[in-house]
Each structure stands twice: as C-alpha cells, then as structure tokens.
Amino acid sequence: MQTMQSVVLRNGSVQLETVDVPQPGPGQVLVKSLACGICGSDLHLTRHTDEVFGLYKKMGLMPADLEVNPDIMLGHEYSAEVVAYGPGTKGELAVGTRVTSVPILMSQNGAGIGVTPGVNGAYSEYFLLDEALMLPLPEGVSPQAAAITEPLAVGLHSVNRSEIGENEVALVAGCGPIGLAVIAALRLRGVQHIVASDPQPSSRAMALEFGATEVVDPTQEDEVVKAATIAGENRVVIFECVGIHTLLTSFIQRAPAKARLVVTGVHTTETPVNFAFALVKEMDIRFTYYYTPEEFAECLERIAKGLVNWKALWTGTVGIDGVPGAFKTLMQPNSHIKVIVEPWRSGELEHAE
Numbered sequence: 001m002q003t004m005q006s007v008v009l010r011n012g013s014v015q016l017e018t019v020d021v022p023q024p025g026p027g028q029v030l031v032k033s034l035a036c037g038i039c040g041s042d043l044h045l046t047r048h049t050d051e052v053f054g055l056y057k058k059m060g061l062m063p064a065d066l067e068v069n070p071d072i073m074l075g076h077e078y079s080a081e082v083v084a085y086g087p088g089t090k091g092e093l094a095v096g097t098r099v100t101s102v103p104i105l106m107s108q109n110g111a112g113i114g115v116t117p118g119v120n121g122a123y124s125e126y127f128l129l130d131e132a133l134m135l136p137l138p139e140g141v142s143p144q145a146a147a148i149t150e151p152l153a154v155g156l157h158s159v160n161r162s163e164i165g166e167n168e169v170a171l172v173a174g175c176g177p178i179g180l181a182v183i184a185a186l187r188l189r190g191v192q193h194i195v196a197s198d199p200q201p202s203s204r205a206m207a208l209e210f211g212a213t214e215v216v217d218p219t220q221e222d223e224v225v226k227a228a229t230i231a232g233e234n235r236v237v238i239f240e241c242v243g244i245h246t247l248l249t250s251f252i253q254r255a256p257a258k259a260r261l262v263v264t265g266v267h268t269t270e271t272p273v274n275f276a277f278a279l280v281k282e283m284d285i286r287f288t289y290y291y292t293p294e295e296f297a298e299c300l301e302r303i304a305k306g307l308v309n310w311k312a313l314w315t316g317t318v319g320i321d322g323v324p325g326a327f328k329t330l331m332q333p334n335s336h337i338k339v340i341v342e343p344w345r346s347g348e349l350e351h352a353e
C-alpha cells in the first residue's frame with residue numbers, strides 16, 4: 001500500500017501525518033491535489049472542535065456515545081489532477097486532466113470531502129472524487145483560481161437564497177472571503193446599493209474593489225442605520241458573513257421593518273434571541289448552507305470569463321508541511337484573505353506574488 005502525507009485535525013490540533021493513499025471505489029477517481037484553500041470553517045472547526053462535534057451528536061450526524069472526537073482530514077476548496085479511475089467509471093477525462101468539483105462523495109452516501117471522518121480531504125497529496133461530479137478546468141483557469149470556486153459558490157448561493165431585488169439595499173457584514181464573494185455576486189446580479197461593513201480598513205478597501213458602493217466601519221458608525229437611510233422605502237437585506245453569534249441578536253434588534261436577514265456565517269454557539277423584535281417588524285430570517293452543483297459550475301465559469309477578480313482574494317501560499325504553522329497564523333489577527341495550500345510541495349507560509 002502506497003502512503004502519502006495528509007493534514008489531520010485531531011482533538012483541536014492540526015498536524016501532518018503519513019496515511020495510506022486511498023483506493024478509488026465504484027464511480028470514484030483518484031486525484032492528485034494541486035491547490036486547496038484554507039477555509040474559515042476549517043479554522044472554526046479547529047478552534048471549536050468540541051462544540052462542533054457536540055452539535056453533530058445532537059443532530060444525529062455522529063454517535064451520541066462517542067467518547068473521543070474522530071480525526072478529520074481537512075480540505076474542501078480544491079483543484080486536482082486525474083490519476084486513476086475506479087471500477088464502474090467511464091474514464092472520459094484523460095489521466096492528467098485538471099479538475100474540480102463540489103466537495104461531496106455521493107458514492108459514499110453524501111460524505112463531505114474534508115469534513116467527514118474517514119474521508120480524505122484535499123490537504124492531502126491524493127484524495128478521491130466522484131467521476132459524475134468532476135468538472136474539467138476551463139482553458140486559462142489555474143489550479144489556484146479553481147480552488148477559489150468554492151467560496152465564490154457559497155456567496156452566490158447566499159445571494160440567490162436572499163432573492164434580493166435590484167432596487168433593494170444589501171448590507172454585507174464582514175468582508176472576508178465569503179463577504180467578498182457575496183459582494184461579487186450582488187454586483188453581478190445588478191443590485192444598485194451594496195453597503196459593506198468591516199472594522200478593518202484593508203477589508204473595506206477590498207470590498208470597494210469587489211463592487212461595494214458604500215463602506216462602513218461598524219465601530220464608528222451604525223451600519224444598519226446607514227443602509228436603512230439609503231433604502232428609504234425599499235427593503236434592507238442584511239448578509240451576516242462574520243460568524244459571531246451575538247451579531248444575530250444585534251441585527252434582529254436594529255433592523256428596520258420588513259428587513260431580511262440572511263445568515264451565511266458559521267454558527268455553532270447557542271445564543272439567546274428575543275424574536276419579538278423580528279415578529280413586530282415582520283422580518284424574514286433565512287439561513288444558507290453550501291450551494292448547488294449548478295451554482296458551483298456557474299462560479300467556475302465566472303472565473304474563466306474574468307467576471308470575478310479571484311486573484312485579489314489569494315494572499316498566501318503554503319506547502320503541505322507548513323499547514324500547521326499557517327493555521328496558527330490565521331487564528332491570530334492577520335492580513336490574509338485566502339491562503340492556498342499546495343500539497344504537492346513543501347514550504348512555509350509566504351505571501352502570494
């Protein structure tokens with residue numbers, strides 16, 4: 001059995017380990033990982049391991065009597081290269097073809113690549129994909145660009161779930177990768193007024209580059225009042241892209257009448273909410289999770305057509321042995337937006353050119 005290097009999350013600690021190269025089963029393809037983005041949800045899972053797995057147990061996604069949290073082989077924002085086909089596949093894409101896909105294995109009951117215990121993630125030298133879900137990279141799309149398809153799809157799905165109209169006012173709270181993806185999707189949808197809120201000046205500057213029409217420092221100005229003033233009689237649609245649970249209550253209390261709150265940040269902490277505020281305002285609250293395969297393919301096409309400045313999101317690169325150190329950096333205040341792991345090489349975290 002061949003072995004490889006893989007980044008494993010074990011009890012809240014990210015470490016590099018030697019594991020077996022997976023063997024493709026029916027309908028599956030063995031691929032070599034070329035590039036994989038470090039996602040905010042990976043950091044959240046690392047920082048709040050017990051909390052997340054406790055939630056999974058309550059939801060019946062893991063055995064309730066499991067005493068030790070299982071290992072997770074991380075990595076779900078990826079591009080890869082076809083290496084070998086498993087049984088029952090068509091083999092329509094030649095070995096060596098560069099591909100990406102939604103991070104799901106329907107061949108394993110919908111297991112999530114990079115999040116389900118026992119499933120190899122893309123912070124590994126090799127991992128498995130479903131042949132039926134693979135998309136070849138369009139001409140001119142680099143592995144790094146393709147790795148950014150996934151967060152863009154999260155943003156597009158959030159905007160689609162919002163059903164926002166062109167004359168309604170969007171308030172995007174948090175201008176990290178997902179907030180910027182939401183802004184890009186709002187701009188391409190034709191929304192006329194996009195207010196971006198973030199305490200970091202560099203993040204606000206990036207929001208303007210991605211299509212925001214106004215920016216707000218929420219530590220100095222009430223971003224909800226700003227959006228409501230611009231909206232007038234039109235609806236305010238708030239996109240929560242921060243993942244700080246206390247913001248949910250704050251937005252429900254501060255939102256104007258008839259507002260819509262779209263929760264896109266990752267939340268696993270229980271929080272008290274007085275829904276009387278939402279009730280009296282007849283407020284809509286919607287939650288978004290992942291995206292559809294069609295939305296994922298649409299974002300890959302947008303990258304290929306140059307409709308999204310994906311390169312502005314890419315701020316750092318790291319080899320597979322540098323991932324534990326990169327996590328330590330990203331879990332502290334830092335200037336990075338999207339760090340991309342290149343599992344085929346070694347090297348510490350460095351800024352992208």
